Amino acid sequence: MADGALIQSRYQLLELIGRGGMGEVWRARDESLGRPVAVKCLNPLGSRQEEPFLRALRERFRREARVAAGLQHRGVTVVHDFGESEGVLFLVMELLDGHNLSQLLTARGSEPLPAAEVVDIAEQVAAALAYTHRQGIIHRDLKPANVMRLADGTVKICDFGIARLAEDIGLSAKLTGAGMAMGTPHYMSPEQIAGTPLDHRSDLYSFGCVLYEIATGAPPFDLGDPWAILIGHRDTPPEPPRAHRPDLPPELEEFILALLAKHPDDRPEDAVGHARRLAALTAAPPAPLAPAGPYPAPGPHGTDGSGLPGGPRPPRRGTAAGLPRVPVPRPPERLPDWTRGMRAGSRASGSWPLRPPPPDRSAGLTGQWTGLPGRPDPAAQGHTALAQLPAEGAGPAPEFLAVLASRHRAGESLGRLGRWAEAHEVHAALASTRARALGEEHPDTLLSRHETAYALGRLGRWEEALDLFGRVAAARERVLGPAHPDTLGTRYQTGIALGRLGLREEALDLYGTLVVAWTRAEGPAHPETLRARHARGITLGRLGRWEEALSEAREVYALRARVLSPGHPDTLVSRREIAVALGWLERWEEALAEYREVRTARERVLGPGHPDALASRNDEAHCLEQLGRAGEAVELYRQVAELRDGTAPEG
Incomplete structure (x- = not known):
């Protein structure tokens, strides 16, 4: 979508105000009712999937949007309308005047929010969750970026139903392929990580993670790498918030720790009631030491009611000035050796721009990954440490696939930062590991080899890149088929490498083949067809065939202006190619x-x-x-x- 676009002859897009993995959010005007609105445009579906899948996805979108539109609570963002425009699914929502919690923390330099504000947010979010849970609706991706604090102090939860759609669209394909549900690792519940069925109590755990972060300045398991974070959620009791910030009201700490219980049964049944009592209790100055809170009595699941498995809760530290600090026993180190020394990454976005060291395959993880924490599986008694590479004949363990997925994202993040030498090192090592674990021609192995070749090109090592792109394209053609988008994508990059090496006639022939393939598969106006035609036009110019280059640039520009909009960056690039050709023609x-x-x-x-x-x-x-x-x-x-x-x- 572009500035000034009019959706369904009603919603005028005025200003881009946010962009994320799912798409864009625009400030817009409802021309029919004359009111400001926010329009969330999901990323185009394209046609990477079969049409029956896309039809099912559109129906899921309509169903989820209707559910979201039916939510009527002051703590939930109002959805006014939804639909599809030129292949783009969109939601029309109330335009909020405020900032999300992630932005509030960033504005404070990651300093925590005032305790009174945390308690107020806790009470409002608990009430909104209680309402949605009564409707049978689970958010699935509650995090600071999805909680808005308005200028008048109202707190609203955003993006109900979006997480489920993200799973279907495939944004979480790498995680779901490992048996894990959609979610941001810093805020995922243990059962969500395990891939077991979820209920409303998963949202309560994520709610606890959000409160922990805004109360202390950091999430409960801020361990620097997605894999380490996931294991922290599964195995490690969170350090009490007052260990980081002694001035917090003890009742707030009790509430957060109760929400962070490892097993769903040990989380508060009535979170909103507890939040209201918390607000009432903290209206008075906090006591210096924490009394027993109004949370579940010792339950039948091997906990003391705090949700911390394995016996009594560690003693809390003193809170008032001058009181002795009682040391909090730390849980035993249970993370693989390769996670040590990793740097912290982005919390709310779920991306980690880091350079992970190579895996130590002698390191293992004790315990079962799947199933609920704290519930021993009789069949697993006496099991040994789980090796990172699968045994002969066994499929890769879900946690091992999660490690590989996190390293792939790390390599992508390094590339976005322009650190191509490090990105190449990460992708090359990952390709080797995936080949051993999954097979030389597994799609994920080929993906890593493609990314390795791309990094080689960005480093100027075009001969190596050309060789590797050629091998990946041949393998993808065997495994996926000659017309698969991934196969065609690698062949496109092969053309780039040919052009960089001065092999322009070969590049021109390749681009022409790609134009035919994409046209046959997707049609003449598909963005990938136009991308191949754009590259062909540039190559014609480099061969001195400027009249042909001008004709191609004009046709691509006209199609992009119609399909993407006249102001789209790709459209403007095509228009610039028209000017370049005209210049060469004097x-x-x-x-x-x-x-x-x-x-x-x-x-x-x-x-x-x-x-x-x-x-x-x-x-x-x-x-x-x-x-x-x-x-x-x-x-x-x-x-x-x-x-x-x-x-x-x-x-």
């Missing part, structure tokens, strides 16, 4: 007009100081030089320099 006046249109659109959408907008000013200046208008060109170059230095107003 049609500089026409080229100048095209360059100016691109510059104007980029400045409107991205801002005058954005690198792409600055590049467009340079393009325009170069064109003016070719026309002999040196004075105007110098002025544009001066504007670019000032904007890059931050000395010019962006207007």
Whole structure:
């Protein structure tokens, strides 16, 4: 979607206000009712799946959206409308004036929120969850980014139903393939990690994780790597919040620890009642030491009612100034050796820009992964440590697949940061590990080899990249078929490598084959068809065939403007290629007009100081030089320099 787009002749998109893994959120105007709204546009479905799957997904979306629209509570974001526009599913919601809890923590430099504010948030979120749970609705992905604090102090939960849709769309495919449900690792319940059926008590555990973070500044298991975090949720009692922040009311600590019980049966039955009593109790100054809280008595599941398995709760530290600090016994180290020394990553987003060391395959994890924690499986009594690589004839263990998935995400994060040497090292090691565990031609192994080749290209090692892309493409064709999107994607990257090595005729032939394949599979206006045509046009230009390059650029631009919108970045790239071709054909006046249109659109959408907008000013200046208008060109170059230095107003 683009700025100014009109959805279903009713919702005018005005400003992009958020972007995430599921899609974009826009500030918009409901033209029919004349009111501001927020429009969440989910990422395009494309056609990577069979049409019956997409039909089922659209029906799931409609069902989940109707459920969300039926929720009427001051603590839940109101959904006004939903639908599909040009292949994009969208939700229309109330426009909220405020910030989510993740933003509030970031604004405070990760310092925790005031205790009174934490208690107020706890009471409001508990009431909203109690309402939705009475409707039989589970959120499944409660985290700070999904809880909004409005300007008037109201707290609202967002994105009910989105987590279930994310599972279906495939954003969590790597986790669900390992038997785990959708969720962000810092806030996932033990049963969610185990892949067992969920009920409302899973949301209560995530709620406890959220409260722990806003009360202390860090999630309960801030261990630096997704794998270590998951094991922390499963095996390790959380350190009492007052060990990090002694001024917290003891009743708040009791409430958080009760929510973080490892087994669902040990979490509060009436969270909203406890939250209200907490608000009443903390209206007075907190006592220096924690009394017994109003939480479950010793239960039948080997706990003392706190939800901490294995006996009495560790003694709490003193809270008032001058009181002795009673040491809290730490649980035994039960994480694999390779997790030690890893750096912390992003908490709320679930991404980890880190460089994990290679696995120590002699390290294991004691205990069963699947099933509920604290409930011994008689069949598993006396089992030995679980090796990271599967035994002969056995399938990979779910936790091992989770390790591999987390390392893949780490490699991707390193690439996004431009740290390509490290990204190459991570992907190459992961490809080797996946080959041993899953097979040389398993789709995940081939994915890692593709990412390794891509990193080689970004490092300028194009001959190695070309060789590896060729081998991956051949393997994907054997395993997935010649028309599979992954096969075609690798062949596209092969064309890039050929072009970089100056093998332009071969690249041109390859792009032409891809255009035919994508057109046959998806149609002439599909984004991948147009991407292949765009690359073919650039290659025609590099071969000096500028009339053909100009014709191709114009056709691709027209199709992208219709399919993606005139202001879409890909559309503007195609329009720039028109100007480039016109310049090489010495049609500089026409080229100048095209360059100016691109510059104007980029400045409107991205801002005058954005690198792409600055590049467009340079393009325009170069064109003016070719026309002999040196004075105007110098002025544009001066504007670019000032904007890059931050000395010019962006207007």
